[in-house]
Amino acid sequence: MTNLNSGFQKKIMKKIKRPLQKYDLVEVIWDDAAGLRDGWKATNELPDPYIALSVGFLLQAGPEHIIIAQDVDAESSHNGRTQIPRGMVKHIKILRKKDKNKKEMPPLPPLHTTVNT
Secondary structure, eight states: OOOTTSHHHHHHHHHOOOOOOOSOEEEEEEEEOOOOOOSOOOTTOOOOOEEEEEEEEEEEEOSSEEEEEEEEOTTSOEEEEEEEEGGGEEEEEEEEOOOOOSSOOOOOOOOTTOOOO
16 A cells, blocks of 8 residues: 655655646535335325535536536546536535636626525
8 A cells, every 4th residue: 555645655746737727616505306216105295305415616507507527627628517407506605716817718607596595
């Protein structure tokens, strides 16, 4: 097993440059749609809400949905995307703002339609 604190590892890590972060890193709390079990249920048997917590890079914040990605690279390519309908979003918190760069990307639409619960 490699010791991450070794001198060799520190030299390697110094050579790696962190890619420019072109998207805000966000935490999203949202009400996920969930399948219900089959079979007979009493009328008073209501399912509990299925509240999900997702963290990712905010690629798009449109009026109908938001899209976050788990991975991004220096060219703004992304991987592991999740699309969440706006009506399901309970709260969005910016964990880290995107990096400032002279070649700024166009701003995302505001997040003013989210609801805090």
